[in-house]
Amino acid sequence: MKALTTLTALMLAASALPALAEDAAACGTVRLSDPGWTDITATNGVAAVLLEALGYEPDIATLSVPVGYEALKNGQTDVFLGNWMPAQQTFRDDLDASGTVVELVQNLEGAKFTLAVNKAGADAGVKDFGDLDAQKDAFGGKIYGIEPGAPANQSIQAMIEADEFGLGDWELVESGEQAMLAQVGRSGDTPVVFLAWAPHPMNEAIDITYLSGGDAQFGPDYGGATVHTLARKEWVAACPNAARLFSQLVFDVPMENVLMGKILDDGADPKEAAVEWLAENPQAIDAWLDGVTTLDGQPGTEAVKAAVAG
Structure with a gap:
């Protein structure tokens, strides 16, 4: 609860910043990790497509679960989309105790x-x-x-x-x-x-x-399990526009089933699979990009739709 309260304060403070100056140039690279699970590979692929369309550069490192959590805690990565609960409760307890990480959103239910x-x-x-x-x-x-x-x-x-x-x-x-x-x-x-x-x-x-x-x-x-998105507290404060994107980036089981099928069965690149799905489901872009701009302050929704259509 403390982490969520902290996150709320950070996001409220971020919303007060001018829309054209939300994220500094230093926020241009967003560092994520992938434990080698196809579901997280798929959701990271979606995030990468969105980030690139907004002018950010995603940097995705393949790290085992324990190493990935240490990297997030120690400031070597910024965001993790794969906090499976309750299976990863021990790791989550360690992060919560460190006070360096906040939960942005529960990104999946029904697992x-x-x-x-x-x-x-x-x-x-x-x-x-x-x-x-x-x-x-x-x-x-x-x-x-x-x-x-x-x-x-x-x-x-x-x-x-x-x-x-x-x-x-x-x-x-x-x-x-x-x-x-x-x-x-x-x-x-x-x-x-x-x-x-x-x-x-x-x-x-x-x-x-x-x-x-x-x-x-x-x-x-x-x-049953739920999956949560975690982020470094300092990154959320410094990069509120990107943090807003990730706080709104939620998925569902049928969507992930389709994306994983494209990757596992069809041999698609994760970003290619994401672009194809987004082109067929543009309504998801409207929800995910609500209030989000490009890195240089332009409307985010239009930028993503243009990139997917291109």
Whole structure:
């Protein structure tokens, strides 16, 4: 709450500045980080397109989650679009304690990560973790996970070892994201249970039913999560125009599914994917650019629309 109060004061102070002098030339480069997750690569791509159209230069560094948080805390980056909560609560607590970072906005809701079944599995009556064991033969007694060592796999294995939901004689099949999804894709009319999450293009390509009942293993609301945008407090104060853009830059799961699909499935560059989506959804530009100018003080909405159309 303290961080949000501080942010409010900073943004109110920023709004009092003349529109043509909001951001100094030193704000021209905006430093972001990417932990290597396609969802953040996609949203960073959107941010990069907007920033470039406004006359800023985005500088995106690929940094692991722990390194990225340290970089933000120590002033080596300015903005991070990928604060997944509650999974990153420990990192967030450290940042909040430092007093150097503020939250600009919750940029995504409806994210989730838990077990799911394909259409054949749902048609077999499986809607909950507790429904699985009665259909063991139909599922072949297998749960398909991602790469070995992944925390989600560890949760599944612990569930099996504890014989929760009667799954003690089931098998965890570890492979990787693409191998797992390939297995689901070729399953046809055979029920399959697997790890699924959103945002991800699998939600557009596969008829997925997320299973209830796994709160103890994956958290409530189907392993529900929200994603937040964090920024350096000093950067927000010094660069209020860019900070306003990021405070209004919010996404939704269907949008990210589409962007990630263009990147993962079509091999599109993140900025190319963003330009294509923006050209098809110009209404998003109006909301994101409300009250935002170019770096030299010109109307921001018109600049972005011209860049996307060009």
